[in-house]
Amino acid sequence: MQLTLKIWRQSSAESTGFFEKYIVDNVTADMSFFEMLDMLNNDLIKQNKSPIVFDHDCREGICGTCGLVINGRAHGPLKGVTACQLHMRTFKNGETLTVEPWRAKSFKVIKDLAVDRQAFDKIMEAGGYISVKTGGAPDANAMPIFKENADEAFDSATCIGCGACVAACKNSSAMLFVGAKVNQYAQLPQGQVEHSKRVKNMVEAMDSAGFGNCTNTGACEAECPKEISISNIIKLNKEYLKFH
Amino acid sequence: MQFLFSSIGKKIQVAISGIFLCIFLVFHLLNNITLFFGPAVFNAMVHFLESIKPMIRIMEFGLLFILIMHIGNAIKLTIENKAANPVNYKQSQSNDVSSLNSRTMLISGTIILLFIILHLSYIWLSYQTHNPNNHSETYYDILLRNKIGFLGHKWTALFYVIAISIIAFHLRHGFQSALKTLGFLPNSKNNFLYKIAFIFWGIIPFGFIVIVLSIQFGIIN
Numbered sequence: 001m002q003l004t005l006k007i008w009r010q011s012s013a014e015s016t017g018f019f020e021k022y023i024v025d026n027v028t029a030d031m032s033f034f035e036m037l038d039m040l041n042n043d044l045i046k047q048n049k050s051p052i053v054f055d056h057d058c059r060e061g062i063c064g065t066c067g068l069v070i071n072g073r074a075h076g077p078l079k080g081v082t083a084c085q086l087h088m089r090t091f092k093n094g095e096t097l098t099v100e101p102w103r104a105k106s107f108k109v110i111k112d113l114a115v116d117r118q119a120f121d122k123i124m125e126a127g128g129y130i131s132v133k134t135g136g137a138p139d140a141n142a143m144p145i146f147k148e149n150a151d152e153a154f155d156s157a158t159c160i161g162c163g164a165c166v167a168a169c170k171n172s173s174a175m176l177f178v179g180a181k182v183n184q185y186a187q188l189p190q191g192q193v194e195h196s197k198r199v200k201n202m203v204e205a206m207d208s209a210g211f212g213n214c215t216n217t218g219a220c221e222a223e224c225p226k227e228i229s230i231s232n233i234i235k236l237n238k239e240y241l242k243f244h
Numbered sequence: 245m246q247f248l249f250s251s252i253g254k255k256i257q258v259a260i261s262g263i264f265l266c267i268f269l270v271f272h273l274l275n276n277i278t279l280f281f282g283p284a285v286f287n288a289m290v291h292f293l294e295s296i297k298p299m300i301r302i303m304e305f306g307l308l309f310i311l312i313m314h315i316g317n318a319i320k321l322t323i324e325n326k327a328a329n330p331v332n333y334k335q336s337q338s339n340d341v342s343s344l345n346s347r348t349m350l351i352s353g354t355i356i357l358l359f360i361i362l363h364l365s366y367i368w369l370s371y372q373t374h375n376p377n378n379h380s381e382t383y384y385d386i387l388l389r390n391k392i393g394f395l396g397h398k399w400t401a402l403f404y405v406i407a408i409s410i411i412a413f414h415l416r417h418g419f420q421s422a423l424k425t426l427g428f429l430p431n432s433k434n435n436f437l438y439k440i441a442f443i444f445w446g447i448i449p450f451g452f453i454v455i456v457l458s459i460q461f462g463i464i465n
Contacts (some may be wrong), residue, residue: 211328216346217342222340
């Protein structure tokens with residue numbers, strides 16, 4: 001199939017970006033979105049043109065490195081799918097696709113479609129960790145945990161930190177990300193050491209990183225490739241109230 | 245102090261003030277329902293409120309404070325949110341991922357504020373300056389005047405119906421959003437809270453619209 005791509009090109013964080021149009025032929029239904037971009041990049045390199053820069057790593061939907069907005073949808077039109085796991089069978093022959101980077105003040109464009117997500121690292125540094133005893137790893141079943149808590153912690157822990165929640169939010173709020181991290185640790189005995197400080201410190205880091213404020217529109221939940229529930233934000237609010 | 249100025253703190257202020265404003269609407273509607281029982285009952289209700297005026301004044305100032313807290317924080321949040329998201333996507337498909345009312349709270353809120361100003365400048369102000377002892381017109385008559393700003397007037401009634409519908413639109417998102425902000429999960433334990441949201445965005449606005457239309461169609465006259 002043939003597709004028309006309008007891709008955001010920006011040579012550096014300081015420069016002004018623009019949309020460039022590309023016509024891509026010989027796209028097969030089984031190709032992933034990134035394989036299609038790889039094919040386009042090969043052509044650009046052969047023409048001595050600068051290839052399109054985009055973030056990617058595992059291409060299995062588990063690392064959280066990739067992130068593109070395709071036709072206004074973070075990670076493309078499918079629910080619960082990362083951009084790297086999106087296949088071209090989702091699109092029709094002759095379709096025009098607009099591809100943009102995450103748009104948020106806290107996620108500066110590095111080049112083209114790649115953005116700087118260090119703001120998330122700053123939030124994690126503020127409280128996204130647990131204190132553990134050094135030494136040998138304890139036996140996996142040594143610490144009893146209620147099934148409900150283990151399940152909930154696991155659901156929150158599936159957050160891959162890709163930033164789609166921020167990208168989808170009209171306020172560029174990072175509360176789904178922070179909520180998922182806070183809730184994951186709050187559910188587990190290992191997370192109790194820093195429990196009372198964690199929420200305060202992580203919210204403070206989130207606010208100072210310049211993310212917007214959540215207005216419960218639910219766009220984050222709808223666009224999250226790991227389908228993290230907005231109930232993580234509700235629990236974040238509850239934890240914040242509890243420890244103030 | 246740090247709590248009040250944090251992102252969640254500001255959200256909580258908007259949520260709590262919003263819920264108080266919703267509770268005010270319940271009392272407002274209960275007062276207005278007396279219109280259906282005729283002029284004597286309505287005037288007696290207003291006379292009663294006049295007799296406890298110092299208390300009403302304190303409540304009015306309280307309400308004004310709550311309103312300022314709601315609007316002030318909402319404006320601050322909106323300015324910060326715009327600053328956090330300065331570039332729009334070329335193609336936006338927001339309708340697929342979020343509801344229109346959740347995205348337009350500032351617009352609906354601004355229209356509601358204009359409505360409140362007009363509503364107070366006509367009806368509330370007329371009641372403040374009215375002395376029934378020196379005048380043949382009762383409180384009931386003032387409300388039903390066929391003049392701009394009063395409910396006997398056709399176009400004013402239409403404006404009221406539109407404004408009340410916008411209040412419903414605002415509360416459709418606002419009430420359940422406030423519950424989320426205050427940490428109430430929509431689980432079986434709190435389900436009733438999410439169910440009563442319908443009272444605020446459905447039943448109460450409907451009640452006000454019924455009153456406005458009842459005046460227009462002569463059921464209240």
